[in-house]
Amino acid sequence: MTRTKSLSTVLTGTFRRTSALLAAAVGTVCLAAPTAAPAAAASAAASVEGCPYPYVCFYLTSGDFDRKHPTAMYQDVTPGFQNLGPQSKGSFAIVNTRRDDDAVIRLVRNGKTSNQCVGVNNIWTFVTYQGTATGIKIVNSPKGC
Known part of the structure; x- marks a missing residue:
């Protein structure tokens, strides 16, 4: 079963879990260096x-997902698929x-190749239930996949 969540849902949940910690951190930054607080808050808000x-x-x-520890990151828009590394x-x-x-993910399952849009x-979790992710193509498509 594939489980997807919008970023607003994740941000709301993340906000609830970390609001006290973030408030303490921003308060500390404000006391130490008032000009650094807006940059720190913007940086935290941009990470999901x-x-x-x-x-x-x-x-x-x-476990990597639960710890919020990405093992690889991609950012280049490409005309074709990039093969995924280890x-x-x-x-x-x-x-x-x-x-x-959008990110188009190439999947292989039982020798058959398909594509899935993120x-x-x-967020797309339980990817392995759909197949093995083997490639990524980031496409400029503001209307969605």
């Missing part, structure tokens, strides 16, 4: 599940933090 904007991040295992091939989860580019600001 440990994946910074504007990347498509791969998490090799569910830190992304066969990943458990993929996060697309890009705001106007849309703008989206």
Whole structure:
């Protein structure tokens, strides 16, 4: 079963889990260096599940995803597929933090190749249930896959 969540859902959940920690961190930054606080807050807001904007991040295992530890990141728009390396091939989860580019993932299952879209600001988990991720193509498609 594939489970996807929009970034707004993830951000809401992340906000609930980390609001106290973030408030303490921003308060500390404000006391130490008032001009650094807006940059720190913007940086934290741009990261989803440990994946910074504007990347498509791969998490090799569910543990990597739970720890918010991407094992590979891609950001180049390409005309064709890029082959995935050992830190992304066969990943458990993929996060697309890009705001106007979709990520098309090439999958292989039982010798058959198919493509799956991870849309703008989206998360795809349980990828391995659909097949083995073997390639990525980031495409400029503001209307979605």
